[in-house]
Amino acid sequence: MEMQLAELRSLTARAENRRTETGIPRVAMVQGAIPEHQLAAVYEPMINVILSGWKTMTVGEQTLRYDPATYFVMSVDLPAVGAIHPSDTGEPYLAVNLTIQPAVVATLLADMPKSAGGGLYSPAFSVAPVTPDLLDAWVRMLRLMERPGEVAALAPSYEREILFRVLQGPMGWMLRDIAMPDTALSRIGVAIQWIRENFARPIRVAALAEMAALSVSAFHRHFKAATALTPLQYQKHVRLLHARSLLMAGEGNATSVAFGVGYESPTQFSREYARQFGLPPSRDVARFRRA
The missing domain is CATH 1.10.10.60 (Homeodomain-like)
Incomplete structure (x- = not known):
């Protein structure tokens, strides 16, 4: 996974100290350190992969910390306050995210076996460790920034793969529940x-x-x-x-x-x-x- 993380860090190093569009639909990236309250917003449903540095997200009275090689899923629009920080050794915060479209998830679910949804009264945001398969899909997605002519043909399949890998993981129920x-x-x-x-x-x-x-x-x-x-x-x-x-x-x-x-x-x-x-x-x- 270290080689995949290293390539993703190299690809996202061009991001600015704010949300930076990649030219790939629904995919954005960010680097740097941003004062906490500048990150106060209503966040759309998304999958966010932390590549270096770390981030905290406070929703209501709950605060979660996201470290490198983790991803978090937010499955409903949430008003939250985020804070991002460089790593202990000085590398800047780097992350990439995919905005979730329930309609895309629904078409993917049609091709997958039925699975159980979330438990009663489950939170709509959480964090989990990345997997090599998930990172591999992200690497191929971000490489498209250097081949914009291939975005229209390949980005939809890479997006489906990223969603598929998340659906297979511990927070897959969130995607299933918002698409059903x-x-x-x-x-x-x-x-x-x-x-x-x-x-x-x-x-x-x-x-x-x-x-x-x-x-x-x-x-x-x-x-x-x-x-x-x-x-x-x-x-x-x-x-x-x-x-x-x-x-x-x-x-x-x-x-x-x-x-x-x-x-x-x-x-x-x-x-x-x-x-x-x-x-x-x-x-x-x-x-x-x-x-």
Whole structure:
């Protein structure tokens, strides 16, 4: 595996200190060290392979650490705060990720034996060690950056292979559950999508549970288990992240942005913003621009 990791590190060394597109659909890479709160975002479902350095991801009150030669799977949209760090010997953080499309997973499942889904109230994010087969698929995928004329023909098959290798691993159930319409995780995904699209509106948990075709108690337990947040906490995180992006872009002051994302009290907004990002809005914007 060391030779595969070395080649992947060489291929991703061209990445910038931010998410960098590769020219391959749904595949991106990143290197460097980024201040923690600059990585606060709603993360889309993805498979992320850590090549060097290490990363922490905090969702709700849960924090996971990802080291080299591990990958993590996030199977629903999650508001999270990430922090990345160089290795102890100074190599920069390097990682590559594939955004998951449930439709692609569904076509792959049609060609595979049926398997069990996740257990009751399972989290929708976790970490596992890479395998040589998984790394081999990633090597062939990233080599396409140097042969762009082959991307259209070969990238879809390499993407299916990466997904296949993950489906065979300990977190394969996550991919299966988001691609199958009758699982609790896919139903929670419907509610999550509604919250993301309507975050400024008041929400009723009973209405979300009905949308997910679950009882209120089952919906609440599945939602909290999958996201590490209650539905109202999830909405708050999405509101604050959206507000932060507006403030960083200079699209309004703290008061106008607070009302725009659904807060009725600018004071409450500033208090919750500072709790989430470490500084009140104006000072956080100043810190971001200095960085």
